[in-house]
Amino acid sequence: MPISPTDFDFVRAMVRKESAIALDPGKEYLVESRLTTLARQLGLVTADQLIEEVRRKPDNGLRYKIVEAMTTNETSFFRDVAPFDALREHVLPDLIARRAAQNSLRIWCGAASTGQEPYSLAMLIREHFPALASWRVEIVATDISREVLDRARTGRYSQLEVNRGLPASMLVKYFEKEGIAWRVKAPLRDMVTFREMNLIGSWTGVDNADIVMMRNVLIYFDVTIKKQILANVRRVLRADGYFMLGSAESTMNIDDKYTRVPVGRTSCYQPLGL
Ligand SMILES: C[S@@+](CC[C@H](N)C(=O)[O-])C[C@H]1O[C@@H](n2cnc3c(N)ncnc32)[C@H](O)[C@@H]1O
Incomplete structure (x- = not known):
């Protein structure tokens, strides 16, 4: 199930506040797929369960994990030469x-x-x-x-x-x-x-x-x-x-x-x- 507009806005505001990373509209698929992977690593099933969890107990550790999951870490040796x-x-x-x-x-x-x-x-x-x-x-x-x-x-x-x-x-x-x-x-x-x-x-x-x-x-x-x-x-x-x-x-x-x-x-x- 795709992430709801309310959940997207919630994640977007949190990520922006904690890291400045701007998740523009259209990035819903990215949030959905990264947070589903994270949810599974944490023993949950879906991205909305994870978002629900962070809404319920706004624990910093979980917030940090979500922000970290939204970073793009693409790099390589001698990139661009x-x-x-x-x-x-x-x-x-x-x-x-x-x-x-x-x-x-x-x-x-x-x-x-x-x-x-x-x-x-x-x-x-x-x-x-x-x-x-x-x-x-x-x-x-x-x-x-x-x-x-x-x-x-x-x-x-x-x-x-x-x-x-x-x-x-x-x-x-x-x-x-x-x-x-x-x-x-x-x-x-x-x-x-x-x-x-x-x-x-x-x-x-x-x-x-x-x-x-x-x-x-x-x-x-x-x-x-x-x-x-x-x-x-x-x-x-x-x-x-x-x-x-x-x-x-x-x-x-x-x-x-x-x-x-x-x-x-x-x-x-x-x-x-x-
Ligand atoms: C695409 S990589 C770039 C790596 C390398 N500089 C290169 O050009 O190959 C972007 C990195 O920026 C980091 N990043 C994103 N937001 C950041 C922030 N607010 N403070 C510090 N690092 C951040 C990410 O974690 C990610 O590892």
């Missing part, structure tokens, strides 16, 4: 030159999902910037979903996942076989710290960032939230730092205090006034 080329060819060489006195770099991946993005970045650094081995390089990766963060921390990926975007040479070098899965080797895993963080909550431990990657998450938010997040990114990004968005995202027409820096086949953003 061009941003990683930009990091290798322009962003990292520029920052390495600018930070030569401090020998430190701080990178934040907001909305990192199951970890392919920060691990790609860690591999890129190890492969192409051996001099950084003696620097203090912090890669902080955050997401709202505890489930994806738990997976990311293990660094364990299926054959299908490593087949998506990861060059064979890097698989052999940075992963080890564990049963039928592949696991990121400990030295690379240790380069990334995973933490829970809601982009509409408080931003702690991500200030003074040299690079902020926040790819393929703003698309889920409406313009008011996008404005708020882009302003916050300006606050945590160093004046000469770089901000990277997903290929369908831009600061254009949302926040005019950024300048677009075209790099190869992609663009990065920097706070204006550099």
